[in-house]
Amino acid sequence: MRDWAVERRERTRHLIELGGLVIKAGLVDLTNDDRATLYGAFLTVADRLRSEERANALTLWQRKGKRAFTADQDTT
Structure with a gap:
């Protein structure tokens, strides 16, 4: 796999994990998204x-x- 593709996947995973923390903390529900x-x-x-x-x-x-x-x- 090319370096740019690996970096893109890592960045995507990182963003998904951060979004998961926002949900886990209840912020999405508490702010009505x-x-x-x-x-x-x-x-x-x-x-x-x-x-x-x-x-x-x-x-x-x-x-x-x-x-x-x-x-x-x-x-x-």
């Missing part, structure tokens, strides 16, 4: 990550995400 709302929320997160709160936000969100992944594994 309103993409402007989702985009605005992501922009708010990005703004926070560009601020002085970056380190604290990353730590908090990482811990919360790890706990959620663990809880999901425990229930399956």
Whole structure:
């Protein structure tokens, strides 16, 4: 397979996985699949990550995400 095709598949898989996280977090249902709302929320997160709160936000969100992944594994 050509390099560009492999890279395209990897990128596609990555995008699908990220979309899965949006669904897994319940954001699609909570926003009634309103993409402007989702985009605005992501922009708010990005703004926070560009601020002085970056380190604290990353730590908090990482811990919360790890706990959620663990809880999901425990229930399956």
